[in-house]
Amino acid sequence: MMQSLNLQLRGNLAWTIAVAECGWQVEVQHRAETPAQDLLDLLAREHKRLDQLMARLLQRVNGPDRVELAPVYTEFAALLRRHISFENKELAPLCAAGEPRTPDAPTAIMLREHEEILRQLSVIEESIAADDRGEVSAFVAILSGTLAKHEHREENGLFPRWRQALSVLSPQARADLLVRAASGPEG
């Protein structure tokens, strides 16, 4: 029952079940308030956070000209760059080892998509610097689509591969990776 409720609520629940005097006692929390269960859970949470920030950014760029973009944009761009940097430095080498060295290998595709996303971020920053709200709005909308497709492809195509690659590491190596993923740039 909890699993079906969680599905309806888009995976936002975390819960524990214990035996109580007259049946079962279920404790439910918002998933974001609980520690990440593993590396892929952490990365999926970062995708969600990026989506939330992107939604707020779209609201702002399409609102009145005087609405300040900087607080939301700064958090969004910093998280996106850190997330991509971690996937490039830590996960790409782990998975590329078992793939053919061809342009259509999953990791090669991911790396190209990351380059495109970073290029789009730079273009947005140029239009923010030029104070051209029309351009900012158009480029943020393009990035929104690019990012949504990228996250979907990662969660459905790469996460199972990453889960497999992580499963052969020692528990300590997996724990160290999780710490580095959560600890920010160069952490």
Ligand SMILES: [Fe+2]
């Ligand atoms: Fe990615």
Ligand SMILES: [Fe+2]
């Ligand atoms: Fe990702």
